Amino acid sequence: MSTRIENWPPQDAEAVEPHPDAPAPGTQLGEHYSECFGCGHEVESGLHLRSTVSDDMSVVSTFTVKKDHQGAPGLAHGGLLACAFDEALGSTVGNLLRTPTVTARLETDFVRPVPVGSTLHIAAKLDGRSGRKTYVSAEGRLDAADGPVALRARGLFVTVGVDHFTTHGDPDALAKFRQTKEAGQAEDRDWDVNP
Numbered sequence: 611m612s613t614r615i616e617n618w619p620p621q622d623a624e625a626v627e628p629h630p631d632a633p634a635p636g637t638q639l640g641e642h643y644s645e646c647f648g649c650g651h652e653v654e655s656g657l658h659l660r661s662t663v664s665d666d667m668s669v670v671s672t673f674t675v676k677k678d679h680q681g682a683p684g685l686a687h688g689g690l691l692a693c694a695f696d697e698a699l700g701s702t703v704g705n706l707l708r709t710p711t712v713t714a715r716l717e718t719d720f721v722r723p724v725p726v727g728s729t730l731h732i733a734a735k736l737d738g739r740s741g742r743k744t745y746v747s748a749e750g751r752l753d754a755a756d757g758p759v760a761l762r763a764r765g766l767f768v769t770v771g772v773d774h775f776t777t778h779g780d781p782d783a784l785a786k787f788r789q790t791k792e793a794g795q796a797e798d799r800d801w802d803v804n805p
């Protein structure tokens with residue numbers, strides 16, 4: 611299952627269309643869950659990614675590297691950087707296609723070191739879709755939208771039903787997720803498949 615996807619997107623992928631009710635370019639996306647390590651405000655040492663729709667097919671996110679995110683002294687841990695890309699790519703798919711998806715595959719190329727204190731500007735775009743599979747890729751630049759490229763990533767996200775979360779997730783956490791939504795604390799989430 612884990613063979614590298616050589617052609618990106620693969621030949622069977624079709625052009626992807628954003629959902630008719632996808633948030634418009636310029637919309638700032640809220641956290642999708644307050645306890646999410648990637649974007650949730652309740653996770654003190656989390657990544658606190660903040661994302662904005664840039665066009666029909668793209669979302670830009672920022673992530674500022676803190677001391678808690680170190681691997682080597684003064685430098686971001688690679689796994690955390692991959693996590694930031696997982697969040698940025700997943701948020702792009704989830705918000706522009708308005709469907710629940712999970713990461714099936716994530717490839718990350720680390721191009722240059724990312725120091726503590728720097729801000730990664732991650733530009734992610736939808737590349738194609740084939741059935742339940744959505745292909746999405748991103749570049750992360752240091753300290754500015756046109757700064758030097760520090761990482762590149764590609765992700766395959768698979769659309770799942772709500773049963774994925776109800777079967778495998780924690781009921782209390784799901785209840786909290788729903789309450790957050792009902793209280794309007796996260797972005798509008800009128801998903802096609804609604805938990």
Ligand SMILES: CCCCCCCC/C=C\CCCCCCCC(=O)SCCNC(=O)CCNC(=O)[C@H](O)C(C)(C)COP(=O)(O)OP(=O)(O)OC[C@H]1O[C@@H](n2cnc3c(N)ncnc32)[C@H](O)[C@@H]1OP(=O)(O)O
Nearest residue numbers: 611642696697700701704705710712713714715768775805
């Ligand atoms: C109630 C909540 C609602 C949520 C809605 C909120 C949305 C918020 C909006 C936005 C924010 C989102 C931000 C989140 C960001 C972070 C996301 C994560 O980190 S997710 C956690 C990590 N990922 C997992 O835990 C998956 C674990 N894996 C699985 O559960 C399964 O393997 C799954 C679902 C991925 C696939 O299992 P199958 O049984 O459903 O389907 P099969 O047939 O195996 O795969 C479907 C197709 O995908 C291909 N595929 C699957 N895995 C592949 C791989 N590794 N490489 C290549 N192809 C793969 C297969 O070959 C197949 O392709 P063919 O349709 O036959 O052409």
